[in-house]
Amino acid sequence: MSAVMHHTSEASAELQRLRDSIDNLDAVLVHTLAERFKYTQKVGELKAQHSLPPADPIREATQIKRLRSLAETAKLDPDFAEKFLAFIVKEVIRHHEAISTAGGLKN
Template identity: 60%
Template sequence: MSDAKTAERAAEILKAHRESIDRLDAILVYTLGERFKHTQAVGKLKAEHDLPPSDPAREAIQIARLERLAVEADLDPEFAKNFLNFVIAEVIQHHKKHQS
């Protein structure tokens, strides 16, 4: 195969990967948006019933669950744990901001 054809084929493969990445980014953003709608509903329910904004026992269970899912998905479990901790912190911050 000539260098030009090899480069053209590589460009096609690169384009396909980038299109997949773009679709997955959109899925992630919309999925996070949907997740935050539910956490907002949970926060509102907790506020209405004077419940604490965080639930350390549930958070520990969720972290273990995501670490397990990460291993199954061939993803670094530490990344999954850090990601969930980031999401939890954002949710708590959002709830505190809207309670003030």
């Protein structure tokens, strides 16, 4: 029983260590995303000012290709990386629509 308790308590300490690292990485992710949205916000404003189309299929295809390649190098599932980009881009489009509406600018 004591050996089991010890075993469980070790597992519990190890779980805590792993979760602390996950929490640190989540802080990196949140701050990096915040920074990324600052840039996409600027892109949205620039496009609105110069009446550039909000979507750019060539840029998007390049981004997907690059992200899949980076994912492979980092041993991350490339399909997940692509889904992740789509998830972020969906939010960016929501922001750009808000800029467009707020500024009364044409898409």
